[in-house]
Amino acid sequence: MIYGGYAVRKDGQGWRSVDGSEADPENKDWIYPDYETEEFSQDTPPIPIASPEEILAAANSHRDMLLTFATLRVNPLQDAVDLEEATEADIASLKSWKKYRVLVNRVTDQAAYPHTIVWPPQPSE
Template identity: 50%
Template sequence: MYYYSPGENAFFPEELKQDYIRAGSFPKDTVEVGDDVWLEFAGNLSPKGKQRIVGTDGFPAWGDIPPPTKEDLISAAEKRKSSLMQIATAAIAPLQDAVDLDMATDAEKALLLSWKKYRVLLNRIDLGAATDIDWPDLLQKPIARTTVSRLLSTVTLTIPLSTRWADCD
């Protein structure tokens, strides 16, 4: 058996009721519900496009997930942009090292240029238009998809198995 709190829209197992009471965290508005109610609303995934809500009768029910707000969309876009910038920066670093040390192949130079262009395009994105962002695509806009695949296959680092880290000083 479980207890359901409409105020918290949460379930509490009967076995832990006394622990919740001792901790002062057992809601006063709880109602007893059977395992079948817990299983439907907490033990399984919610139906597609639905979320658990408090029904008009005070028991759990399924309600439509509201569409994201503009703030939600902007926040998600900020996270995506940040993640993509980190990926681009991580890809640029070793390629830039190769160029700086005059060790870069033509393929590495081309790949570095593509990553840098991609990062500039990412940086220019206006997140205020969170519903209509034209995200740059590294594999299509800066250079062709097949070229990137070919270039990536040439950029490898090989360290002989006999190399010890102490030998790298």
């Protein structure tokens, strides 16, 4: 029995820390690999490689999070404009946040999307 290591998935999609290479009757609470789906390794496993679908999903999720954040900034500024209570600073900030939101929405048009993304800088508050 080898103590301490990693149970590495045979499909290459992840790993977890384990207490030993095989079950130990004296330590029933210990965690060890499931040899049907995992292999034992003492070496630090490589980082799993994301599938194209996972890369696209992560990029879209990040884009959507930035769009939501921008909308939270736009809405009260737009309310101030609609109610004719906006200051010049409010109007300038509204324009900046709307422009940012458009640029974030257009990151999908970038040639290397979703593998390489140049995110627009957020407006200063």
